[in-house]
Amino acid sequence: MRLIHRSGAIDPEGGEPTAPSERVLAEDVEVADSALSQALGLMFRRSIPDDYALVFRFDEADSRSLHMAFVPFAIDAVWLVDGEVTKVKRLRPWIGLGWGTADTVVELPAGAADGVEPGDTVEVES
Numbered sequence: 442m443r444l445i446h447r448s449g450a451i452d453p454e455g456g457e458p459t460a461p462s463e464r465v466l467a468e469d470v471e472v473a474d475s476a477l478s479q480a481l482g483l484m485f486r487r488s489i490p491d492d493y494a495l496v497f498r499f500d501e502a503d504s505r506s507l508h509m510a511f512v513p514f515a516i517d518a519v520w521l522v523d524g525e526v527t528k529v530k531r532l533r534p535w536i537g538l539g540w541g542t543a544d545t546v547v548e549l550p551a552g553a554a555d556g557v558e559p560g561d562t563v564e565v566e567s
Contacts, residue, residue: 442470444494444547446554448561466553467494470565474498483548484511495548496565502544509537517554519563521545526561529554 444467449460469492473479479497483489499505502522509516509532520528520541528541531551547563557563 442472443468443566444470444496444549444563445566446557446561446563448556448558465492466547466549466557466563468492470494470496472496472498472565482507482512483516486512488514489516489550491550491553493550494553497546497548499544499546502542504540505543505546506540507532507538507546507548509533509535511535512537515551517549517551517557519547519549519554519557521547521563524562524564526557526559526563528559529557 443465445463446466447461447463469490473495483495507518513534515534516532518530518532518539519526520543522544527543530539532539
């Protein structure tokens with residue numbers, strides 16, 4: 442599986458949409474599909490690979506929070522509703538907190554979500 446980011450940038454001078462772009466955010470995608478894996482998230486890991494993503498899927502969009510307790514490295518968090526980005530935030534090691542509306546939350550190494558903006562799409566491809 443891989444995680445794909447698609448964006449259609451707006452030309453700041455004319456306000457017209459430009460050609461959409463696509464890039465791979467991660468080639469190594471893990472889905473937290475059990476209550477235990479969702480509760481643990483990235484806790485107690487020493488690091489994650491540069492091309493890694495941890496995906497949390499939920500049945501419906503709701504307020505979803507993340508904490509960085511026992512996570513000793515920074516991450517980028519992306520909140521999605523129906524594949525559309527609603528929020529992106531860098532979370533600090535150990536003390537970071539974040540929340541947003543989502544039916545899917547993605548955790549990536551810090552810097553991996555640079556350029557991902559609300560309104561873009563992010564999806565897992567097999």
